[in-house]
Amino acid sequence: MNLILTWACYFAICCFSLATFCAFIRLVKGSTPQDRVLGLDTMYINCMLLIIVLGMLYRTSWYFDIALLISLLGFVSSSALSKFLLRGEVIEP
């Protein structure tokens, strides 16, 4: 039963890596700045899921805190970048 879970973890790692690569192509290619911010946000979410799957594969709970931190930083960076695109300033006086 360990073997099924290990191969499912490998399959999920391949899927998340391909998804991150697609988001990276959109980040490089995107025609508007909003496309690039959306690609960066998708990359954050996919890397967070990838780290959770790595924690399931190695059976440790250390990866979980890194995943929580990455999702938090992703929200902060995406909202700051879109606020900059919206108003021209991040923190308004």
Add this chain to the structure above:
Amino acid sequence: MSDIPAWIAIPASIFLVAGGLITLIGSIGLLRFEDFKSRIHAPTLGNTFGAMFTLLASILVSFHLADRVFFHEILIVVFLFLTSPVTAMLLMRSYILRLERIGK
């Protein structure tokens, strides 16, 4: 490494495969759609269902390992569901402002 019983391993594997495929479909949609207004719909699939299935599998495995309570994964799910609409709404408002500045 302890052996995982079948009633945990098989649902966790199904959830992992489903989450990986759904996230991959969402990101391919982000790559292939034409406009930004249709492009913003695609990664929400990975934000909601992909993350939910992967975290359900993580809940099952950590429930067997019993090294922490499963409240932490529910924390990530609640956090994602609270924050991803805020980012999408700010991005869409900035895109609409950009279209107005261009003059369309």
